[in-house]
Amino acid sequence: MTKVAVLGAAGGIGQPLSLLLKLDDNVDDLALFDVVNVPGVGADLFHINTDAKISYHLKSDDNGTGLQNALQGADIVIIPAGVPRKPGMTRDDLFKINGGICADLATGIATTCPEALVMVISNPVNSTVPIFAEVFKKHGSYHPKRLFGVTWLDSVRANSFMAQVSNSIPSSLDVKVVGGHSGDTIVPLYSVTAAQEYGRLSEEQESALIHRVQFGGDEVVQAKQGAGSATLSMAYAGYRFLRTFLEIDDDAEELPVESCYIPLDDSIKGAKETKAYLKELTGEDIEFFAMPCELSFDGVEAIQFDLLKNANEKERELIKVCANTLTGNINKGVSFIKG
Ligand code: NAI
Numbered sequence: 024m025t026k027v028a029v030l031g032a033a034g035g036i037g038q039p040l041s042l043l044l045k046l047d048d049n050v051d052d053l054a055l056f057d058v059v060n061v062p063g064v065g066a067d068l069f070h071i072n073t074d075a076k077i078s079y080h081l082k083s084d085d086n087g088t089g090l091q092n093a094l095q096g097a098d099i100v101i102i103p104a105g106v107p108r109k110p111g112m113t114r115d116d117l118f119k120i121n122g123g124i125c126a127d128l129a130t131g132i133a134t135t136c137p138e139a140l141v142m143v144i145s146n147p148v149n150s151t152v153p154i155f156a157e158v159f160k161k162h163g164s165y166h167p168k169r170l171f172g173v174t175w176l177d178s179v180r181a182n183s184f185m186a187q188v189s190n191s192i193p194s195s196l197d198v199k200v201v202g203g204h205s206g207d208t209i210v211p212l213y214s215v216t217a218a219q220e221y222g223r224l225s226e227e228q229e230s231a232l233i234h235r236v237q238f239g240g241d242e243v244v245q246a247k248q249g250a251g252s253a254t255l256s257m258a259y260a261g262y263r264f265l266r267t268f269l270e271i272d273d274d275a276e277e278l279p280v281e282s283c284y285i286p287l288d289d290s291i292k293g294a295k296e297t298k299a300y301l302k303e304l305t306g307e308d309i310e311f312f313a314m315p316c317e318l319s320f321d322g323v324e325a326i327q328f329d330l331l332k333n334a335n336e337k338e339r340e341l342i343k344v345c346a347n348t349l350t351g352n353i354n355k356g357v358s359f360i361k362g
Pocket of ligand 1: 103108143
């Protein structure tokens with residue numbers, strides 16, 4: 024029995040994400056939570072005759088216990104709650120509003136389903152994931168292996184844009200992206216994970232491609248003319264990341280590997296090496312970083328550190344730029360809770 028809770032289920036991402044989860048045979052129980060509109064979304068999905076059981080909860084339900092009811096017994100919690108970016112706003116501008124929302128939701132998780140796998144979509148991911156970590160620490164329920172910032176959209180874009188420029192098949196690519204999840208903190212490791220296609224590009228095409236991946240979100244924000252940011256591609260990316268866990272085969276010889284933004288906690292295999300490498304390269308002590316990770320239902324089993332070591336000179340330079348911004352973003356998240 025697998026229960027998934029979607030927090031922010033009535034939003035632009037939450038609705039298509041909930042639809043994809045309702046269609047997945049590996050989800051037994053789907054709990055939808057939001058502060059508004061979730062009864063309509065829940066009733067609509069309820070009519071789909073797939074087997075996942077649907078429940079929906081407003082924050083105000085049952086004397087304000089809606090969140091607890093949604094989270095009760097959840098194995099996986101995925102969080103697209105918050106406000107999206109509007110034109111002219113950076114992900115960092117969202118920080119104040121979304122930081123408060125994330126702190127509240129983290130408290131609910133810490134007190135109701137502290138063992139769940141927690142997947143954070145709410146931006147700015149670079150700072151909201153540290154907020155979750157700090158709230159969990161406060162409640163004595165911090166499981167660093169089980170906390171993820173969902174950065175899969177960066178890989179999705181890295182694959183799509185590379186396919187376009189190199190005339191290759193989008194679904195054949197599996198580009199791993201490291202660093203953070205905004206602008207120049209996003210570093211696609213093309214030279215390591217799409218060497219053949221990358222090798223066919225000119226220096227100019229390489230730089231344009233990397234820039235497009237780093238700022239791909241802006242294309243959607245502008246095209247939507249103020250009506251929000253990426254929702255459909257994000258719902259797909261969030262679902263595909265979550266589905267990795269639903270499809271884990273206990274008998275398989277190898278664990279699936281996906282990029283995600285995680286705490287570089289010493290309890291995770293490969294974290295110490297990653298931190299030491301980043302310190303030597305960038306001079307920064309980096310506590311959260313997106314890396315390709317081996318994943319099991321217990322969380323991150325190991326970080327694939329070797330991929331980072333194999334980055335080319337240009338990518339190493341990008342990691343230095345990333346480190347500078349990312350450290351500030353992480354500190355901002357930590358101070359939001361620590362004061
Ligand atoms: P939206 O405004 O359409 O939906 C957000 C939903 O969150 C709304 O239904 C709202 O009622 C709900 N909400 C607000 N406060 C809440 C609370 N305290 N508890 C539960 N639900 C609450 O926004 P959209 O487009 O769905 O984006 C959601 C978040 O995802 C934003 O922060 C956005 O920046 C982020 N995002 C992340 C991406 C990623 O790659 N990680 C990509 C695109 C967006």
